Amino acid sequence: MIKLTNVSKEYPKRGYALRDVSFHLKKGQFAFFTGHSGSGKTTTMRLVHMAEKPTQGEVRVTGYSSESVTERGLWQVRRRVGYVFQDFRLLPGRTALENVAFVLEVTGTPRKAIVPIAQRLLAQVGLAPKAGAFVNELSGGEQQRVSIARALANDPFVLLADEPTGNLDERATRGILDLFWDINAKGMAVLMATHDLELIKRYPHARVFELDQGRLVYDSAPD
Amino acid sequence: MYALREALAAFRRAPVLTGLSSAMVGLALYVVGLFGLATYNLRLALTSVEERVEIAVYLRDDARQSEIDLALTELAGIPEVRSVSFISKRDALERARADLPDFGELWGDLEVNPLPQSLEVELRPGSRDPEVVERVSQAAAAYAFVEDVRYGQDWVDKLFTLRRIGAATTAVLGSAFAVVAALIIGTALRIAIFARRDEIYVMRLVGAKGSFIRRPFLVEGAIAGLLGGLLAWALTYATYRGVYTYLFEVAWLPGEWIGLGLLAGGFFGAMSSALAIRRHLREV
Numbered sequence: 001m002i003k004l005t006n007v008s009k010e011y012p013k014r015g016y017a018l019r020d021v022s023f024h025l026k027k028g029q030f031a032f033f034t035g036h037s038g039s040g041k042t043t044t045m046r047l048v049h050m051a052e053k054p055t056q057g058e059v060r061v062t063g064y065s066s067e068s069v070t071e072r073g074l075w076q077v078r079r080r081v082g083y084v085f086q087d088f089r090l091l092p093g094r095t096a097l098e099n100v101a102f103v104l105e106v107t108g109t110p111r112k113a114i115v116p117i118a119q120r121l122l123a124q125v126g127l128a129p130k131a132g133a134f135v136n137e138l139s140g141g142e143q144q145r146v147s148i149a150r151a152l153a154n155d156p157f158v159l160l161a162d163e164p165t166g167n168l169d170e171r172a173t174r175g176i177l178d179l180f181w182d183i184n185a186k187g188m189a190v191l192m193a194t195h196d197l198e199l200i201k202r203y204p205h206a207r208v209f210e211l212d213q214g215r216l217v218y219d220s221a222p223d
Numbered sequence: 224m225y226a227l228r229e230a231l232a233a234f235r236r237a238p239v240l241t242g243l244s245s246a247m248v249g250l251a252l253y254v255v256g257l258f259g260l261a262t263y264n265l266r267l268a269l270t271s272v273e274e275r276v277e278i279a280v281y282l283r284d285d286a287r288q289s290e291i292d293l294a295l296t297e298l299a300g301i302p303e304v305r306s307v308s309f310i311s312k313r314d315a316l317e318r319a320r321a322d323l324p325d326f327g328e329l330w331g332d333l334e335v336n337p338l339p340q341s342l343e344v345e346l347r348p349g350s351r352d353p354e355v356v357e358r359v360s361q362a363a364a365a366y367a368f369v370e371d372v373r374y375g376q377d378w379v380d381k382l383f384t385l386r387r388i389g390a391a392t393t394a395v396l397g398s399a400f401a402v403v404a405a406l407i408i409g410t411a412l413r414i415a416i417f418a419r420r421d422e423i424y425v426m427r428l429v430g431a432k433g434s435f436i437r438r439p440f441l442v443e444g445a446i447a448g449l450l451g452g453l454l455a456w457a458l459t460y461a462t463y464r465g466v467y468t469y470l471f472e473v474a475w476l477p478g479e480w481i482g483l484g485l486l487a488g489g490f491f492g493a494m495s496s497a498l499a500i501r502r503h504l505r506e507v
Contacts, residue, residue, distance in 0.1 A: 078430030091421055093236060106431040
């Protein structure tokens with residue numbers, strides 16, 4: 001499903017962000033990516049999302065290879081991979097419902113179906129009562145839930161979450177993690193980057209990858 | 224439909240920014256409009272002067288009517304010639320009496336009509352340059368019964384030079400103004416696109432097609448360009464009225480120029496937007 005084979009990523013000024021990383025995330029798995037700041041977590045996420053190409057090696061996502069993916073393939077991959085950010089990246093000036101509906105609209109969902117689907121997604125993340133609230137009227141945890149609902153809009157097979165709890169308090173963090181587990185229980189893989197080891201310890205069944213200076217130094221469940 | 228809806232929504236969401244974009248486009252096109260107004264009036268002035276370019280072919284008194292008829296037909300058959308008129312000695316005298324009434328007594332005292340019969344050759348518009356005038360004059364002078372051919376060579380040469388200077392100035396300044404307008408329009412729309420970078424980012428993030436992302440911006444650019452064009456038209460018209468009322472008489476631009484200007488505004492807007500969004504999509 002997601003397979004990295006000997007992947008390295010080098011930036012012209014920063015040098016290597018990733019070195020010779022290989023792993024295979026299977027369907028429905030829940031995995032944490034951990035490591036210090038600058039260890040390569042975000043780079044890995046971006047490579048899986050095909051926002052960047054590796055300098056060496058190959059990234060395979062749902063049948064598409066980083067070596068041969070076309071423009072059309074890129075948007076196919078991105079529709080199949082949900083992405084959640086630490087800073088939410090919601091559209092200001094729009095309501096929670098409009099933020100989710102926007103994604104459905106720009107990816108070609110029939111017009112009549114957009115609002116019912118957006119409402120269902122907001123209900124799934126526990127935000128149905130706040131569908132009409134503007135982004136700036138929501139708490140951090142609520143904003144992240146909207147961002148998760150948005151990431152689920154295209155019914156992806158994997159959810160990538162890059163430090164999704166980094167800006168949240170303890171209670172909101174727990175709520176978001178529980179939500180991820182619920183989503184995962186329905187068969188969707190979750191790949192979450194976090195530097196919070198205490199958080200990881202609370203979920204012993206999850207697979208854990210650890211990165212250090214761009215190298216994969218630990219995999220709790222290698223093939 | 225989505226593109227139009229989103230473009231209109233963008234105007235609604237950020238009216239100040241999009242209004243400013245249109246205003247910048249309008250001011251850029253206003254400069255082009257003023258230039259167009261000046262060019263058009265210069266062209267009118269030159270055309271009215273050009274219409275006076277005429278070849279007078281003076282005939283000997285003993286020219287036979289059959290020879291004159293043949294010359295009339297042959298000269299009228301030259302493609303650049305619009306018409307050839309025969310002016311008899313009597314017509315010439317009548318004209319002289321009408322044009323120069325101060326010499327009234329002199330005309331009355333004449334026992335013999337001293338004025339020659341002639342052919343007046345009028346050229347088609349666009350064919351009144353020295354080369355054509357010279358060629359037609361030579362063709363007329365070739366007839367044995369032709370006494371003299373006059374067309375004011377120096378005057379035609381100067382007029383032609385003036386017209387060439389006008390055309391070159393129009394081309395160079397017009398292109399420069401158009402480029403400046405395009406740059407200003409592009410910058411204005413880039414600002415508008417930059418303000419919506421979050422939306423573009425989200426669209427890229429969730430796998431919206433490039434063409435789908437571009438379309439609303441193209442429509443928005445075209446609308447901003449058209450609105451700017453309308454503003455430019457209003458400003459140019461106000462300037463025209465001011466000049467006409469307080470300074471001197473000028474002609475207003477023809478409808479097709481205005482239509483073309485508005486279309487150019489829309490086109491410039493869409494193209495500038497296309498370039499800006501293309502560049503922006505490469506960056507996100």
